[in-house]
Amino acid sequence: MTAAILGKKVGMTSLFTDEGVHIPCTVVEAGPCPVVQVKTMDVDGYTAIQVGFGDKRPKKVNKPEMGHFKKGGIKPTEFLKEFRGLKNDFQVGEELTIEQFKKGDKVKVTGTSKGHGFQGVVKRHHFGGVGLITHGQSDRQRHPGSIGSSSYPSRVFKGLRMAGRMGGTTTSIRNLEIVEIIPEHNVILIKGSVPGAINSLLEIVKQ
Helix, strand or coil: CCCEEEEEEEEEEEEECCCCCEEEEEEEEECCEEEEEEECHHHHCCCEEEEEEEECCHHHCCHHHHHHHHHCCCCCEEEEEEECCCCCCCCCCCEECHHHCCCCCEEEEEEECCCCEEECHHHHHCCCCCCCCCCCCCCCCCCCCCCCCCCCCCCCCCCCCCCEEECCCEEEEEEEEEEEEEHHHCEEEEECCCCCCCCCEEEEEEC
């Protein structure tokens, strides 16, 4: 890992190249992210840096958290995240900015996917339904069909695709391209869509 930063999904827009090619892009407000803590092998058993993102009102910060931020002389942040594998010469109080990245870089974007609640097999797993209404079936077009295994083993196997809660999980998309960087506004334009709803937290790592 050579570069990493936290950001917030702002929305989507369109970008046109000089040749007139249309590129759908996700607008991400990324950084600046202060280094809150540097973890070392001697003290913590592993090496990592803990960075913050977003402002948080002191009124909403409890005393242990406030002491953690005051130790490094940093204003409270809404999010805290650890990154492993970065260079080890970071100092507490240093900021990670989008200047680590450049146009054309490939990145991995991680976020929490949109929650869709409890969904059936057609929407959740793209089942085709049972087809035409035959043999006395009534209102069965979007049902999963048989799930049993006859007399042996007479049970339903674990992991069978069935209805259930959909979305709301940590999702990563690799090899997304940075098509534009606007440093004066801390904005990155990433080609295509990224996981999560608007204003959700994103983790951007250079590959």
